[in-house]
Amino acid sequence: MVEGAVSGNIEIKDVDKVFNAGEEGEVVALRGINLSVRPGEMVALVGPSGCGKSTLLRLVAGLEAPNAGTLALDGNPIDAPHYERGLAFQDPSLFPWLNVFGNVASGLKARKIFDKDDNEVQSYIEKIGLAGFENHYPHQLSGGMAQRVSLARSFVNHPKVFLLDEPFGALDAFTRMYMQDELLRIWQEDGTTSMLVTHDVDEAIYLADRIVIMTPRPGKIEEIIEVGLRRPRARNVEEFLHLRARILETLHFAEKLQELPYYL
Amino acid sequence: MKPLTRLLLPYLGAAAVIVNYYFVPDDSILSKKPYLLVVTVAIAAVYTAYWLIVRAAKSPKFEKIAYDAPKLLALFLAVAVWDILILKTHVLPGPFFQDITRILGVYIEDGLQLVIHALYSLRLLFTGYFIGLGAGFLTGVFAGWFARARYWIMPIVKLIGPIPATVWLPLIIIIMPTLFAGSVFTIAFGVWFPATLMTATGIMSVPSKYYEVAQTLGADNRWLLFHVALPSSIPNLFMGAFMGMGISCVALITAEMLGVKAGLGYFINLSTAWAEYNKVFAAIVVIIIVFSGVIALLFKANSKLLKWQKDSIQW
Secondary structure: OOOOOOOOOEEEEEEEEEEEOHHHOEEEEEEEEEEEEOOOOEEEEEOOOOOOHHHHHHHHHOOOOOOEEEEEEOOEEOOOOOOOEEEEOOOOOOOOOOOHHHHHHHHHHHOOOOOOOOOHHHHHHHHOOOOOOOOOOHHHOOHHHHHHHHHHHHHOOOOOEEEEEOOOOOOOHHHHHHHHHHHHHHHHHHOOEEEEEOOOHHHHHHHOOEEEEEEOOOOEEEEEEEOOOOOOOOOOOHHHHHHHHHHHHHOOOOHHHHHHHHHO | OOHHHHHHHHHHHHHHHHHHHHHOOOOOOOOOOOHHHHHHHHHHHHHHHHHHHHHHOOOOHHHHHHHHHHHHHHHHHHHHHHHHHHHHOOOOOOOOOOOHHHHHHHHHHHHHHHHHHHHHHHHHHHHHHHHHHHHHHHHHHHHHHOHHHHHHHHHHHHHHOOOOHHHHHHHHHHHOOOHHHHHHHHHHHHHHHHHHHHHHHHHHOOOHHHHHHHHHOOOOHHHHHHHHHHHHHHHHHHHHHHHHHHHHHHHHHHHHHHOOOOOHHHHHHHHHHOOOHHHHHHHHHHHHHHHHHHHHHHHHHHHHHOOOOOOOOOO
């Protein structure tokens, strides 16, 4: 939690989301979701595939509408996408026809507040360590570089909420850890409320203030865990491993280990 | 083969052309004009100067020249074989087939006329082509972006589009006020179909993630159209432009052969009527050069505009 953040309070109340899956009938993606995210907080959503964590993020982004319940940001109902709620996917989804500078500037240009004498875009390119790559096109970038551009493209808009859908899922282990530190650094500077969808339990513990554990069929919140570790966090201390065991247990991945002694 | 050896191959071909034409006996009663000698020596001289300069500049293009040298040899040999088949052995009968010197003679004696006809052709081609491309782009954007426009436009495109543009020509020539307008319309119509179809499918197949990202960045609908849908579908538009160029060239020559009183197609028709088949061959060569030049220009524009693409089409 970044202290002093005043805006970026997300309220999710009794949200249901149902998808029409053709012949299979209806699929309940989310049922009775209640979640409140405080300003400046970083919340991680973890759970197996099909638990609706990405759907929940898309609802907050305004890309989907709930079938029941309400979502609000700072008291204003969420009914459409808005630059106050920035989004980054696992696929960096950079605009391939724009170079790095064009991509980072695209938010400001879309909002018609781009000022070419202002070096805000340039400063974000420097912040993500890609100075000198301004004129490169996305196909010339590595996966990690592309993802950094994707993050900068959202950050430069100064959203109140930052929604991250497995942003580092496609990166190799070392790049991922490096990117996690990058994200933490920028998050602590800007104090933007963040919701992070991940299937990596370690990533959730390392980054988040609270971890929302979700389970599928229908997608619902199983448990919310306060991480409570001081930053910078070490990945190998006892509390970290303890939290990890507890989360895996909630997700029913740790049972077999406990049962093991009975068979021996 | 060593690059230098490869470089020398075309000289063999040039020698074969000259020796064959001027020194191998034949039953021609006409005096041998020096055109073939001049042109062959000129080509060899330009070629020599080119590779000498490139080699002196230590440019990497030198390897490329050496690599392509056998093709120049093949061109010279083809000329020699052509002359053997027609002039020396009469395997291919005159007057329908004419030796290279008589074809070269057209450029030297009637060169200006050919240039003027080529310019007429280009004027007709580009007028029709760009009108058709622009109209196709507009209808394609409408059909791709607005579902209601798509509902009405796509059936028309699917019904009328695949019909060869030249089918309409006889009708259009009667209906339209001038032959030029009629021909422009025919060419434009032929381009309009692929341009519409490719632009529309390009816009419809923009990955939704780009729209979603743009929306969360603060884009309105207008921005989505002009800054996401359009740039994203430019590769498709070029596909339509290439397909349209092929159709235009066919429509152009047909129009000129059917009624237009100028242009390379008309020139071919006229020369056939006068049994001047050397002019027919000369005009065909000009058509080859003009059309492949136009396509090459299109590819240049393509790779300049689409430098952001990883694998754009190569020419």
